[in-house]
Amino acid sequence: MSKNLNISLLRTFVAVAELGQITRAAAQVNVSQSAASQQISRLEDQLGVCLLQRSSNKVKLSTEGEQLYANARKLLALNDRIVTDVMKAREVVEIRFGVPHDIVERVSPPIVKKFCAENPNVFIQLLSMSTNELLDDMAKGKIDLLLATEPMDTTLGEVMMVDSLVWVGAQGARALEVDPLPVSLGDSHDRFSQVAIDALNEAGLRWRQINQPDGLGSVLAMLAAGMVVAPFLSKMLPAGLFEIKESRLPNLPQFQVNLIIRPHENRTIVLNLAAHVEAYFNEMTGKAI
Structure with a gap:
């Protein structure tokens, strides 16, 4: 017995x-x-x-x-x-995931939703600011992995997607009838601001910068109201906004979206989230997995 x-x-x-x-x-x-x-x-x-x-x-x-x-x-x-x-x-694990504010609305929800459904014991702390600020925080050990919008041929991290920077606004935006053209740009940390300024000046276009100190939310509100135009990646257009194709607006360069993992970060769960990020971009771009 x-x-x-x-x-x-x-x-x-x-x-x-x-x-x-x-x-x-x-x-x-x-x-x-x-x-x-x-x-x-x-x-x-x-x-x-x-x-x-x-x-x-x-x-x-x-x-x-x-x-x-x-x-x-x-x-x-x-x-x-x-x-x-x-x-x-059963222990709740936290991952600090950084995404630039200009793509966070489009990228984050599907990635976070799918990953957390498969990993219910993981809490993702989503941090959204400019790429420069995200990289600074990663260097300080405050972020585990991040997405960065970078100029072409940047070697930092792994390229998830190459996309064109385009002018964005509301359909029939009143801003297009205003002279000088009202353009909403980020601060000096923003990756897109300087290339947009250079393109506007080289085109000889009369324009004025509209600053929105309250962040992306107020920028999107002004865009939706048709009061300004702004540069965004073509595959990352905010809901309700459209690419503006007008001859007087200068062409803008392409950018990379890179995935960067904190040096010496080798936790399986973080690498798992990185794999979900890569799978999302593979599906978006039609890249073979």
Whole structure:
């Protein structure tokens, strides 16, 4: 007939075997001396053997005790490993994922939704700012992986997509009838601002910069109202906005969207998120997976 051994009893027994004294063993397993003695007696009764040879100030293992000790250590190690593995599986892991503010609305929802559905114990902290600011934060150890909008031929990270920078606005935007042309551009950290400024100036177009200090939300609101135009990647147009194809607006260069993982970051769960990001862009661009 099989018997189920009590892990607590075995833990006390192993402590006694290794320390040679019930008093010291009791302190190690955080019970009283009398409780430890009772636990050893219960284990002996359960197994029907004498496990210890007791003297006035020391105990030795009996032959049966020696046999049990070797197996008990293995059983305790297995027990502790099982508990650790189960607790680790339930532990909530945080990944800090950076996405530039001009593509976050389009890119983040499908990637985060799918990844979190497959990894319910992972919490993604989504950080959105300019590419320069994201890279600065990664250098400070504040971001685990990020997407960056970079000029062509940038070698930092892995290229997910190459896309054209285009002028964007509302359909029938009133801004196109205004002289000088109102253009919404980011601050000095923004990757698209300087190339847009250079293109406008080289084209000899009269324009004025409209600053929106409250961030992308106010920019999108002004775009939706038709009051400004702004540069965005053609495959990352915000909802409700359109590419403006007008001859007087200068052409803008292509950009890369690169995936960058923090140096020495090798956690499987972070690499798993990186794989989801790559799969998303492969599907978007029709690239073979």
